[in-house]
Amino acid sequence: MMASINYWAVVPAAGVGKRMQADRPKQYLPLAGKTVLEQTLARLIQADVFSAIAVAISREDPYWPELACSNDEKIITAAGGKERADSVLSALKSLTEQASDDDWVLVHDAARPCLTSEDIHLLIETLKEDEVGGILALSSHDTLKNVDGLKITETIDRSVIWRALTPQMFRYGLLKQALEAAVGNSAVTDEASALEMQGLQPKIVEGRPDNIKITRPEDLSLAQFYMEHQV
Ligand code: C5P
Numbered sequence: 001m002m003a004s005i006n007y008w009a010v011v012p013a014a015g016v017g018k019r020m021q022a023d024r025p026k027q028y029l030p031l032a033g034k035t036v037l038e039q040t041l042a043r044l045i046q047a048d049v050f051s052a053i054a055v056a057i058s059r060e061d062p063y064w065p066e067l068a069c070s071n072d073e074k075i076i077t078a079a080g081g082k083e084r085a086d087s088v089l090s091a092l093k094s095l096t097e098q099a100s101d102d103d104w105v106l107v108h109d110a111a112r113p114c115l116t117s118e119d120i121h122l123l124i125e126t127l128k129e130d131e132v133g134g135i136l137a138l139s140s141h142d143t144l145k146n147v148d149g150l151k152i153t154e155t156i157d158r159s160v161i162w163r164a165l166t167p168q169m170f171r172y173g174l175l176k177q178a179l180e181a182a183v184g185n186s187a188v189t190d191e192a193s194a195l196e197m198q199g200l201q202p203k204i205v206e207g208r209p210d211n212i213k214i215t216r217p218e219d220l221s222l223a224q225f226y227m228e229h230q231v
């Protein structure tokens with residue numbers, strides 16, 4: 001009999017969020033009665049598919065131990081790293097004892113608190129038999145331009161451009177290996193790019209547009225609006 005496949009969530013939450021101009025990292029700003037990070041983790045717990053959720057937290061983070069969810073039995077704390085990829089790798093390593101190479105890992109940004117169970121299940125159902133894995137993504141409704149300074153050099157064919165969201169879903173062994181090979185490469189801004197560097201072609205699964213990443217101050221009220229109107 002084949003061993004059953006487990007699903008793990010990894011949440012990089014060790015960034016400082018400079019573009020928010022706030023007194024604390026953006027994952028600790030208030031959103032609908034909790035912090036952004038608590039809202040994000042609540043969404044992952046609600047989906048009811050993960051064996052555990054590994055969260056990468058900066059070593060100098062005074063806020064995390066104050067959150068009740070830091071003691072949740074489903075949540076494992078790992079040390080964050082210099083870049084996002086280092087934080088993800090550290091969280092993956094914290095699962096070494098429990099995860100097997102064929103298990104699936106869904107990596108999700110701490111700063112995307114509006115993720116729905118619907119999108120988590122869509123990603124899993126679409127990719128669970130896939131060789132490589134893939135990511136939630138959004139097509140572009142706007143016309144896209146290449147620019148040099150402030151001058152347009154060309155219009156890009158938008159039908160071939162997609163915006164990478166999270167979760168990004170890959171096999172535990174393959175993802176760990178790809179991130180280890182990519183250490184120090186600043187072009188690796190998501191997990192899919194680490195796999196692309198190995199010559200692999202992750203798939204895209206069209207996600208919901210309300211799965212926004214909190215980046216600028218105005219994104220908080222937009223996230224609150226989406227959370228109130230989600231069904
Ligand atoms: O800064 P950006 O929005 O691209 O960060 C995406 C996610 O990666 C955030 O959840 C952030 O906390 C996390 N991150 C991390 N370790 C870093 C940098 C970013 O866990 N060194």
